[in-house]
Amino acid sequence: MAAEEQQGQINIELTEEIAEGEYANLAMIAHSHSEFVLDFIRLMPGIPKAKVKARVVITPEHAKRFLVALEENILKYEQSFGAIKQTPEAPSFPLNFGGTIGEA
Numbered sequence: 001m002a003a004e005e006q007q008g009q010i011n012i013e014l015t016e017e018i019a020e021g022e023y024a025n026l027a028m029i030a031h032s033h034s035e036f037v038l039d040f041i042r043l044m045p046g047i048p049k050a051k052v053k054a055r056v057v058i059t060p061e062h063a064k065r066f067l068v069a070l071e072e073n074i075l076k077y078e079q080s081f082g083a084i085k086q087t088p089e090a091p092s093f094p095l096n097f098g099g100t101i102g103e104a
Contacts (some may be wrong), residue, residue, distance in 0.1 A: 022040065022042070022053040022054050023042055023053070024040035024041055024042050024053050024054065025041075025042060025043055026040075026041040026042075026043045026050065027039065027040050027041065028041060031060070031063075034059070034060070035057050035058065035059060035060070036057070036058050036059075036060060036062075036063040037055065037056075037057050038055070038056045038057075038058070039052045039054075039055050040052070040053050040054040040055075040056075041053060
């Protein structure tokens with residue numbers, strides 16, 4: 001029975017350094033036919049240079065799964081804490097780093 005219980009489980013290691021996380025307040029998304037590139041950026045007010053704090057490269061299928069999982073989690077969050085408020089204005093800094101992009 002123990003082998004059957006372990007068969008469907010994944011052992012995920014979270015190092016102390018990664019567990020601390022990185023703060024990002026901007027995400028840039030680029031894609032090709034075979035991958036999506038998500039850059040998480042920390043933009044500081046009054047500083048013209050922003051740093052990419054993390055880059056995640058995923059397949060289109062995983063990008064779609066990520067979108068669904070994020071939508072589900074936002075719904076659960078809003079059910080617990082109320083609607084997430086959004087400001088209507090778009091960011092006023094340049095967003096085109098080259099290539100096909102989206103923004104979040």
